[in-house]
Amino acid sequence: MEKNEKVLEIRHLSKDYGKGAILKDVSLDIHKGEVVVIIGPSGCGKSTLLRCMNGLESIQGGEILLDGNVITSGKTNWSLVRQKIGMVFQSYDLFPHLTVMDNILLGPLKVQKRDKKEVEKEALTLLKRVGLGEKTKAYPRELSGGQKQRVAIVRALIMHPEIMLFDEVTAALDPEMVREVLDVMLELARAGSTMAIVTHEMQFAEAVADRIVFIDGGEILETGTPEEFFKMPKTERARKFLDTFKF
């Protein structure tokens, strides 16, 4: 696999809500097949960074490129871009009035205008892969939090995105359901998916990441391999942050 091909490039990104900067001059490249895990204290801007990547947040400076094309110029066809950038959110965000299958089919059928039979077949394959093959006709209310998140992952995967964004997808889950969702993500990572993950699960971050990005105060303070970052963090703030997870 060509590891040097850049899928997403973020150049000097800045973002503010009017009162102080949320992100200051953030630059980050994500390469094909790479798993980048973004960590940092609450409110540091990591979720905002992820949301900027698929246009859910406006930016005030810098630019973002997808496959070498600028997507933050104002002329972007976001519908097209978002098909290439899948995203899974923290809250269980399935559409409550649709069955599991219809949740998954909505994008492929209405946005990509794909053939229903073909998409249904693929949906079933993906659902089986995340252990939910028998839930096609269930409504979201009949699923546990962990199951809902796995469906949400399938709903994003079926669009065949080039990169997947995960925004604290286990933060709202009961502890016993965290594992089943992380396992799915780990499997995706091993299968070579390109991923950007925001998480508070440090052991998971260490296991899944090719590269750790540490953000605090809206700036990237440190990037490195999981070994480097978790064993020998370079900055004082990263050290302090990691200490908060020790007892």
Place this chain on the structure above:
Amino acid sequence: MQDLGIKVLFMGSNFERLLDGLWVTIHISILSVLLSILLGILLGIVMTSKNIVVKAVTRVYLEFVRIMPQLVLLFIVYFGVTKTFGLHLNGETSALIVFTIWGTAEMGDLVRSAIISIPKHQRESGLAIGLNSSQIYRYIIIPQTLIRLIPPAINLTTRMIKTTSLIVLIGVVEVLKVGQQIIEANRYTVPNATLWIYGTIFFLYFFTCWPISLLAKFLEKKWKVN
């Protein structure tokens, strides 16, 4: 002991007359409910606007209509407007206008709250799979809004049907008025008519509104969300 008053129901065409009266009630109700639903949906969408002027105007309208007893509104339109502007509105038209003004306000508020009760994540999840704004409305927001709207909208419908009994007071001959006429006409021959006639009217209202409530329950169950 006086004989039972039930016979008054079957004297002449009394029962048919009551049903005719009920039809007037239902007729005015259906028209004003339909108009209220249509206009209320539009108003509700307008009310979700962030524009301060729009917000203020719709808010004043809503509060004004809510604070006013429906009877006062009926009198304003039927006696006030007709006199002042020289318009000749009959009772039924006045009733239709008042119930539509009232229903639209209430319905608008229901629609507004149904729309804003849909979490913003729903919209974002739609965006994230590439849907555009109108697709998000069509496939995500509107279906969920309708589901949330059914119980309160049906509640409003039955309230409107019941409240039409006020239009007796602006001279519309609906079911209650027909009942009064029958009672008056038989005052000496059937002194017990009051209980039987009003009792019958009670059941007429009941069997008009009950199926609507049952429908609401059925739909609520069928489309239960969360």
